[in-house]
Amino acid sequence: MLDIAEELNAWAAEGRDFAVATVVAVSGSAPRRPGAALAVDAVGTAVGSVSGGCVESAVYELCRQALADGRPVLERFDDDEDDDDEDGLGTGLTCGGAIDVLVLPVHAAGPVRPVLAAALAATASGGAVALARIVTGPPALLGGALLVHGDGTRHGGFGGHPELDDTVAAEAAAFLDAGRTGTVEVGGRGARCGSPVTVLIESAVPAPRMIVFGAVDFAAALVRVGKFLGFHVTVCDARPVFTTRARFPEADEVVVDWPHRYLERTATDARTVLCVLTHDPKFDVPLLRLALRLPVAYVGAMGSRRTHLDRLERLREAGVTERRLAGLRSPIGLDLGARTPEETALSIAAEIVAARRGGTGVPLTGAHTPIHHDGPLGVGSPA
Structure with missing residues (x-):
């Protein structure tokens, strides 16, 4: 009801x-x-x-x-x-x-x-x-x-x-x-x-949080998809010229701050999803070093496979353990062949839903997996 x-x-x-x-x-x-x-x-x-x-x-x-x-x-x-x-x-x-x-x-x-x-x-x-x-x-x-x-x-x-x-x-x-x-x-x-x-x-319970780091075109598309899935969506970036309400009118919050500083002072829980779209080491490394220690539902980071490998080495040098690195979804999203910001946002959202519900991400045609899942994260609502 x-x-x-x-x-x-x-x-x-x-x-x-x-x-x-x-x-x-x-x-x-x-x-x-x-x-x-x-x-x-x-x-x-x-x-x-x-x-x-x-x-x-x-x-x-x-x-x-x-x-x-x-x-x-x-x-x-x-x-x-x-x-x-x-x-x-x-x-x-x-x-x-x-x-x-x-x-x-x-x-x-x-x-x-x-x-x-x-x-x-x-x-x-x-x-x-x-x-x-x-x-x-x-x-x-x-x-x-x-x-x-x-x-x-x-x-x-x-x-x-x-x-x-x-x-x-x-x-x-x-x-x-x-x-x-x-x-x-x-x-x-x-x-x-x-x-x-x-x-x-x-x-x-209040809507689960999606925090999108990086005020880029892909973030604008992801905000729209996140709202559609029922998340309370925040966009955060340290660059004020890009991080504006005009660029992200559908976001619940638009925050100008260094990503890791904002994450240190904001509330997260086991339903929170963190999407790192900055693919810039000066933002990514301190942010992911903190994010991978938090008991959140999902941490994903955008970038090419070369960027991913470089990011892993930088995180290891920053003291992040292999066990924590195993919780990083990178490159972010499922393999949908996405190219446009909207397709990429759909790819990221699909991976978040699969992680939340315990889905496999494989096509249902010909599969012998359940159509509906009650995943381990159990987000109540909406997402």
Whole structure:
């Protein structure tokens, strides 16, 4: 649900009634992951998607029904099409997998409305939150919600079950720390025993950072691709004549500073990607010496193979170990035969996605690898 927070926050602010269908679990190949959502308001307006198209019509009708009767419902969709469907379109997933979808009515006067509204407002404003909702368990608890903010404060709960609240809050905090979305089972009273309660926990964290060093034409193209992938993009270069807002209008930040000095004082985390496009030793060596020590998701550097070999020798002379050098993606990008700045940006972005998701970078035609990956870096969102 938090993946469409901006739209739903506007609906909530307007006082609209709506129902939201959220992917709870996925098995096999499926187009969307847990947390993907479709919402429908009282006049039939829809936003979002749970399947990329295969079962949207059926989920839309479930949302309309939930709005009418006020009851949440958990529905499974798999690859078995409904041959009795009147329009002959069927409601099965064509990809061969299965998804479980929780449909929850959200009326203006409903008990979960304040919790969901707080989650939507915080997410829409870029805050870090984890929203927990009960998917299976006692009927009285179904759809109940608890919100955990990045500072540990809570909103909502499960009505007279403090042990359950505490247990779910602890799980939600752990999911938020990892930027994960998924389900967890706990006992009905909060202990890991007895009748299980399944809880969907959605995490929303600020956009991951892409820092592009080098105010060159390739950087301008990479900024556009980075924004498309959902990154918060910064361009940094020490040359003020090139490092201007006019040249990089789509960047979130344009910084005039020596790259290594900026990297020393700026925040990075395990989702951050660093793209070094300067291919100038006076910038590259001090920058990469620092970057390769940081626990970031990706460090790539542009340059020819000769430039790469020269850069490696300079970094060794600067004291960078072979173990750290092994983390450098250089020459940057996948082999797409790219020539233009836009093609090169696509090559770099493709390598970043492959690194993030654990992809191989080989053509899917004739390959026997999964189409969808959940990679080791687990960037939550957008990227």
